[in-house]
Amino acid sequence: MVGCRPRQLRPSLTEDAMRWFGGCVTSTPGVPSYVPEQDVSLVWEDPFPLWMVGEWSPDEIVFARSRSREAVLVGVCSLTRGELVKWLDSACLGGLPPWPGIYTVVVRDACSITVWTDPTHAAPLYYTNIEGGVVWASSSRALAAIHGSGLDLNWLGAMVCEPPIPPSGQRSAFADVDCIPPGYRMMFTRGKKPMAQQWWFAPNAVSSSEAATGFRWSLEKSVLARTTTVERISCDLSGGLDSTTLCLLAAGLIEVDRRVTGLTVRPASTDSGGDLDHARTVAFYRHNIRHSILGLTGEALPYSELEEIPPCDEPAPSTITTARHRVAYERLVDEGSQRHLTGDGGDALLIPPSAYLYELAHRARFVRLARDVHGWAKLADASPWPRVRELFVTAPDKRASPPWASNRAQELALDYPAWGAPDTSMTNAYVISDVRSIARTANADTQIAHSFGIHLDAPFMDRTVMDAALRFRLNDRGSPWQYKPQITDAFSDILPRNVRQRHTKGGTDVDHHHGLRAHLGPVKSLMDGWLAGHSLIQPSPMYTALDRAAIGLPSPFGEFEPAIALEAWARAVTAALPVKWTRAFPAHKATP
Template sequence: MEWFGGVSRATGTPSVRPISPSWVHELPCGELWTVGPGAGYAVTVAKVGLLSGAVLGSHAVSTDQLSMWLSGDRRSGPPPWPGTYTVMVIDPEGMTVFADPAHALPLHFSEVEGSVVWASSSRALSGLTGTGVDPAWVSGLLVNPMGAYGRERSAFLGVRTVPPGHYLEVRKGMRVELGRWWVSPPSTPLAQASQVFRTALEEAVAVRSAQAEHLSCDLSGGLDSTTLCLLAERRTTEPRSLTAWTVHPASRDHGGDLDYAREAARDRSGMKHTLVPLTEAELPYSGLGRVPPTDEPAPSTITGARHMFAYKRIHAAGSTLHLTGDGGDALLMQSPELTLRLAGRGRLFRALRDLHGWAKLDRKSTLRLLPRLFQAGSAPCSERLTPKARDMALAIPSPRVLDMLGRDAELFALQGIGRTAHSDTQFAAFHGVRLEAPFLDRSVVEAALSFRVGDRGSPWSYKPQLTRAMRDLLPMTVAQRRTKGGTDADHHLGSRAHLPQVRDLLVEGWLAGHGLIDLAVLDRELCAAASGKDTPWGLLEPVVSAEVWARAVEANPSPAWSRIPAEQEAVG
């Protein structure tokens, strides 16, 4: 597992360090490290007077750029450089670490033995604290799978999370403070927002293209992956190469998403298009016992067999960096909740019109849709969860409707998106694939949020931000798509084929052992899903994912640490 972090300690006290770090850099009263077998993280360090700074992650920030920022006004946080990264600053008063607004690189920390240790992996820190999975956090996940819960809690006891768009500040005396640094960008006219969004995506792809000798990308035929592939193809020149990968059922060699993907790849001389046929062995719920341990349940858990099969092919083909469209839906697709934002800006007629449209799409009456809006992203507590789990979840603060209408709305909307995508990145890394999601770059997120609320789509307009900004890039057939390919049928087939194994997994499993699930209710829901009945997959499958994840975490040792006297600390 690849991760990075650092420690801030009092002068003259012992310190801690992960076993066998790849890189160590000494700081005043502390250290920085990277850990893992590859060189996936770019590290830039600079010193200006009494200030020291570092940028760690996927980026192309130069020493001069970092030095220029350190020399100026740092109160508004780091600049929106392209890429996904963490920025750290050391001054005479202590250390400050900035978390990005989308949590594409989540930050966690623990206070241990007089030191404050922070890292890009909560599971890594659990090896230092010696603690296990937090049942209350898991309960919050099952009640609200979208992730708008526990803003300062990680999945592990004794490990705290820096909320997205916030900083961790450690001052003399090891005083810890969390504060917000990120501010949502102002709205701009449509033409300007489109150009800024285009530029941000181009630069995000360019940063990855420059790092990869052999770049690869998903090409599902949807708007997000197609955009990234075609932007990458424009930048690919010899001797670098680009391979686009499209998964499809082995029983079908045409139709649906496959046709859109072929159209996007047609006559692209700089891109090799490779198909990955999937058989019954790659159905959802296959291979759950092979899912690796991550910081939290990865969205790809249920479809893990498909991902593992594809990653094996991608790794064997020599990919050094793989682009995914993860985050594009969450960032660009609109939902009924947008009507609250419209109403909050005084656009009541537009809000009512859109609400009626969303109700028709959901095949519900407008009145039946209204209660969903006022849940502020929280799912109704299901009987599949025990009263104990529901009580623990309710004790974790979650956003209120007023928050969704106010200045924090953008931050709440992004919460959880990048963090879960980071778990997918860890999943892929376990299989030798470096996975990156440019749609979660801070610069791309801010560009997307610069569109006025009324320009971000409606029940009748699908991702207009992308189709307008990329009108000369996307093939007409792809740009005119109004829906995504559905996977419900595959999930019904997979749940039916693997129902006995899933049942065995849950009986006397981690969730049941902690008193979080009602096995009788859950069994009825699993049987209904296997029979082909309408299934709320977004609420049911996180239960199975959480069980698989908790078992994987407990079956695999966490990263090991060492305690070292101050005089033995290495100079990097």
């Protein structure tokens, strides 16, 4: 069991290391397009050029051509060129078939170019209006450089006021750069405004057995799409249900002579107990899981290396634990991993949001409501009455702003143009919203991991997996006495009994208390910085919360850590060199 090796310099997520793609649509023919100055691979020339920046492997790009259209699929998908051609030849291109994976589809014909966005928002797309046209891309930071735009203060205000779930809305983190809604197709035509149309809709609920069968099929296909495109695959193996299921699925789907590396991260001082014992049980359960246990020393505590946060499209979920992730990525590089699977998104997708209690009240199911409210209160060792009052007095989407949120931040947040709720049940609407927010921000983690040479992937964020999870009826989605029955029912034959019977997973609050105690001074100095300078936070209430957490008192980490991550990210983005653009006629066409 090897501990942290001597610290190495973090790979820099510079302009040259960024990986993204995009295109330009000018109002009239013969006008030069906006093109990044850095080296690009040109997929299509004018009209409607499409370029790719950075290193892309062949399995991440599928080309197709029919009589009057061309198409490119960018992302993780097991789709073949023949299947893409078949779809391209169909009379109607309204929506996308349920292909497993996370991807974007781009189609052009003689008159326009159309992009289909991923319904989970795991592959976000953005666009910005320019004089004489539109530029669209998978990186909002790259597009912001066209105008020299700074950060969008309304977006920042919403981030400060609405933790821990970041905002989902029409605008990106950068001024003058808009977000294409997830599950939409947007058509760009010369001389016309971009036209967006929804193509994905939430599915209807089905019986418990049908939902479990569909969920298993979808998650298996999603994992298979990852295992068939690379030779060496690794997976988080935390001992929890989500990562354990993915690891066992991957081990069962690969050829008999291949192995899956299961990565378990633990404190260097801990050699048994809790999550580690469950992870060892899983590794013992399958002979082709190579268990890699990574012991973390003090240098990888939370709040370490915040000054080394790279400039991404928005704050990465791993910001507070950036040192831990750096060490893990270095281990995965040593293990030779070509793709690493995480259980990210599993909690948001499978644990019922508090909104389900409002739905029970709305449906007048008061017996179930009373039972569940009492059960959740008992698990939290708290009185049920505050939750009862909340149910009948407060709207489910009404969160109180944290005490450090300034009046200006709250005013800016009110003007942030959020998307409307999906046309589905209240519970599903909240699940979809949470999954989309988490998937979108996780894209920043993917950008960081790629700078280490690691392809990070989250099968729970696949559109097909989200579809399958939304088909479970409210009664079949868990309760205070059932933890993620969607997984335990669908995969009862492959999960070890001790893992299947888990009702929760290990917490990390102790590590965060220790990390904050070790780095309290630098963190407090950090918070009297960019956000405070723009009157978005009040440092004094933040200092009080940090002091309480540093001495080990119960603390709202989910509220103040997003603000710390936001500060570190804002400093990194405003200090970074912008992507350089030029106006030119694209001339070098890549050969599909």
